[in-house]
Amino acid sequence: MSLACRTCDTRVGEELFGIKIDYEKEYVVALAGNPNVGKSTLFNNLTGMKQHTGNWPGKTVTNARGVCRYKDKEFVMVDLPGTYSLMAHSQEEEVARDFLCFARPDAVIVVCDATCLERNLNLVLQTMEISRNVVVCVNMMDEARRKRIRVNIEKLSEILKVPVVGITARKKNTLKNLLETLSAIVDAEEKKQYFRIEYPENVEKALEVLEEVLTRKIDYVNSRWLGLKLLEHDESLVESLMTFLPFNIFEDMEVMSGLENACRVLEENNMSKDDLRDITVSSIVRQEEEKSKNVVVYEDERYAARERKIDRIITGKHLGYPLMLVLLVVVFWITIKGANYPSEMLARFFLYIEGKITYVFELAKAPDWLHGILVTGVYRVLAWVVSVMLPPMAIFFPLFTILEDLGYLPRVVFNLDKYFKKACSCGKQALTMCMGFGCNAVGVTGCRIIDSPRERLIAIITNSFVPCNGRFPTLIAVISMFFTAYLTNFYGSLVLSLILTLVIVMGVVMTFFISGLLSKTILKGVPSSFTLELPPYRRPQVMKVIVRSVFDRTLFVLGRAVVVAAPAGAVLWLMANIHVGGETLLGISASFLDPFGKVLGLDGVIVLAFILGFPANEIVVPIIIMAYMSQGSLIELDSLSELKALLTANGWTLTTAISMMLFTLFHWPCSTTCLTIRKETKSMKWTLLSFLIPTLVGIVVCAIFANTVRLFGLVI
């Protein structure tokens, strides 16, 4: 390690990349690679961390950091976002390039997919141009073997003149070799040369002078590469140079005159900056073609025939759409069926415990208000969230993860893109919507995969039209109480799934509509170009997914329940029991909101519940229940039919139920999501709009529905 010049510069890693590194004790290793080649899987297996992985390009959007110990060494692994190139056409590429260039890691692992090595070599060569300690790591060796694609690792290493290791990132035992290589490379005294790509003569001539000047000025960036980028006038790099270099390179006389000279040479040869860029790109691609030719052997030319066949069905003209719907229905059906039993069990368990706790309170002669606030308030809300909300979440999430790992989601984008194009937005919005099913905040962060800022904003604003995991159980509960109660069990859950699917489809249609509306009004523009990679299907690690997401989800929901639901329960109990002028606070607020609620087909309590549920959608229904119960009708709630009785006693009709579902689907995003939007857009205006637009949609839709029903006297 060349410590001397680096320790003074630790700030680079910490301040600019948000990653704390102790350069004296640790070796910094960057993980680069094309999107979706298994970087995160490798990262997790090396560091024992749990970055979310999935079979679609763009999963990792920020730098993640983790520590990996091997023998006496400590490696800090930095998982860079996946990129096809380092020429910075997007945010992720910029992040990756800046890290490799200016944070100066001790080694860079470039992860490649053995099943399409040639394309991956593009990034390998580009990385080798700016970094001297590259280890090429060819992943998915098992998959390549299955497809009878033979990759000659030794030969590749010989040609590239850097260490190359073949691994299967999923299998930990294949990683030892990689760590051994890594260990050797950081120990190596002598630095390797940067990879040199030969360009046509006139380009070389222009570069010559500039290269010499830059070598004298900056010792840690490849001056040949830097010179070329300055000649191309790579704008994003210009910006980074201003940020990261200790001096302003554009005020340096020598550099500037060198640059001028070089530009003159290009002009003399009639070469524009665009031509130059084309030449740089194609020179690299030629190299990669030549190199891969000797390394990869396809023993079976039709290695992907089965995949093509599956694609023709899944994204086919006739079956593409029906299959998407069927899949949704099946996923919901499994969720509903599977959640039923644990839900009931948990509810009974909590009721039993409540009895015991009350008994203890009585024994201890605790005051009534204490029992009220802790048991009727905190405990009951918690119990509801855990027993009714948790089981569907814990089942839906892994099911969805399996679809994700399989590689189905990019196919959804492929199927739906035409509609997004019509709405002048990006097809990848479909991916962010899929993420929104899990959690809207995650969906909003995921919008980073959309390159065009205009289209990204559209995706962010409309993300909450997809009901997140915290809203699903509410929908399921309302549907099963008011629509499917009289149907027998099997048909009941089937009809329930169908209705739920219909609700989702409504959300999707609304997404298209609002996206189109935004594109015509405040976010005017034409759809931008985009490329979408359809990755090979991969067998999901079913058991691992189930164990992990059940466990993670459970912990997550429990954590949120304690942080959000418990205090909400306490606040609510207080509101229901503090009297002002003969009425409770709850009563006052509810009757204040009542007229507004009535317009929407709801009532004051429901609107209040949505407002108090701003921190988390999970607690909306428990708030409604508590509010009704505190108003007199005390029932022991251990089943949905009793809940229905409570609701009907408080004036719920089918109209209320439908309005409730509509408003659950269309209303403001939760507080976490709002904060995420603020962070992502860095603008109060767009955060506010993301709050207002879904809210307005909800109000309009509910008002139209409720008043139409009223107008035709269809009180149902």
Added chain:
Amino acid sequence: MSRIPTLNDLKQGQKARVKKIMSKGTIRRRLQDMGFIEGSLVECLQRSPLGDPTAYLVKGCVIALRSEDSSSILVTEVL
């Protein structure tokens, strides 16, 4: 008079070599990164259910492009 065929003219299963990319700016780079450069062989795999976008096989990977982008890639005669 025959127009130079573009990638968008390919039918399912047809192959052609890229001749020239007409698009400018970011998308041009992006296409080049994906392997659409002069001389590379591209196969049209299939269209999506609504006819657009279309999936192409290039350098061993499946890449979907919207018709606007695929019609800016000129190709040699269909193989």
